[in-house]
Amino acid sequence: MRPWEVLTQDKRTIFCIDRRAGDDPDLSQLLPGIAPIQRMHQVHGCSIRQVMPDSDPAITQSADAMVATGGAVSLLVRTADCVPVVLWDHDLPLTAVIHAGWKGFVAGVVPATIESLVAAGASNLRAWVGPSICGACYPVGIDVQAQVVAVCAATQSVTDHGEPSVSIALGVIDQLQQSQVAVVGHDARCTLQTQELYSARGGDQVQRIQIVVAFDG
Ligand SMILES: [Zn+2]
Numbered sequence: 001m002r003p004w005e006v007l008t009q010d011k012r013t014i015f016c017i018d019r020r021a022g023d024d025p026d027l028s029q030l031l032p033g034i035a036p037i038q039r040m041h042q043v044h045g046c047s048i049r050q051v052m053p054d055s056d057p058a059i060t061q062s063a064d065a066m067v068a069t070g071g072a073v074s075l076l077v078r079t080a081d082c083v084p085v086v087l088w089d090h091d092l093p094l095t096a097v098i099h100a101g102w103k104g105f106v107a108g109v110v111p112a113t114i115e116s117l118v119a120a121g122a123s124n125l126r127a128w129v130g131p132s133i134c135g136a137c138y139p140v141g142i143d144v145q146a147q148v149v150a151v152c153a154a155t156q157s158v159t160d161h162g163e164p165s166v167s168i169a170l171g172v173i174d175q176l177q178q179s180q181v182a183v184v185g186h187d188a189r190c191t192l193q194t195q196e197l198y199s200a201r202g203g204d205q206v207q208r209i210q211i212v213v214a215f216d217g
Contacts, residue, residue, distance in 0.1 A: 004030055008128055008185050012088045012095060016130065016187070017210040018196045027076070027212060034214040035072040040064070042078065044103035046112045051075065053217070064104045065113040067096045069120045072217035077130075078208035080198040081138070081191050083168050084130035086213045087113065087181065089122040095215050098172075102140065105155075105168050106147050110175045125181040130211050131197055134190040135167035136160045138201070 004021060007014040013034075017025055027037050038051045040063040049063035053071030066075045075097045077084045082101035088094060096113050098104075117125060135157025140148075141164070148166045149156045155171035158164065169186070176183050191199040191209070198204040 007130075007187065012086065013214045014086050014128055015212045015214065017212070019198060019207065020196065021210075023207050025210070027210065031074075031212060031214065034212070035074045035216070037074045037076050037212060038066060038068075039076050040066055040099075042099045044099075044101050044107075046104060046107040046109040048113060048116050050116075064100070064109050065096060065098045065116075067094070067113060067116045067120070068215070069094055070217075072215060074212055074214045077211050079130065079132065079191075079211070080200040080204050080208045081133040081202075083132040083172050084209070084211045085110065085113075085172060085176075086128045086130075086211065087117060088126055088213070088215070089117065090124040090126055092121055092124075093215065093217065094120055094122045095213055097211070097213060100168060100172055102144060102148050102166060102168055105171055106151055108151075110172055111179065114176075114179045114181060125179075126184045127176050127181050128185040129169060129173060129176075129183060129187070131187040131189040131191050131194065131209065132169045133192050133199065133201060134188075135165045135170070137190055137192040138165045138167070139163035140166055 036057040077097040085098040087096040152171035
């Protein structure tokens with residue numbers, strides 16, 4: 001079995017690397033032939049790192065989205081319950097990844113990334129939404145639920161035990177669709193309930209699902 005899955009090949013190749021690859025896979029070894037992998041230091045905000053083909057892969061500035069506006073690039077987003085999103089323009093060499101937990105969602109990281117792509121000329125955006133924790137498994141305080149639901153009512157949920165919860169994935173999908181982004185794929189597996197995936201709530205301290213989008217220019 002391969003340690004990664006090819007999730008879509010609609011102009012961009014999206015690879016999802018889960019726990020079968022080990023705790024700290026060497027991505028360049030796993031995915032030979034792709035452009036150098038660009039990373040970000042994820043901090044649950046809404047800052048965006050702009051990436052060019054000649055960007056230094058050693059730079060890991062604090063950001064929760066990366067936008068690439070040309071050439072061959074590979075972008076990495078790492079998650080364990082938060083929502084990973086890959087965005088691309090169907091016609092232009094514009095690609096982005098987003099890390100959206102509840103704080104980043106409330107901070108507006110999804111619309112900020114869409115705005116950045118539109119400012120770069122995007123007009124035919126598509127998105128793939130990766131696996132995250134589901135509403136049935138994600139209890140939050142009522143103050144957090146209120147902040148999230150104020151951004152998007154579709155997020156309101158309740159856990160299997162009757163506690164207030166939120167589904168950030170449903171909110172992200174709603175925001176994408178409100179912005180006329182076509183959601184061409186959603187891996188709806190729950191990270192807590194799926195053995196193959198990492199879950200911070202499930203006890204995975206440092207391990208993360210690694211999603212790489214590779215665009216060959
Ligand atoms: Zn779940």
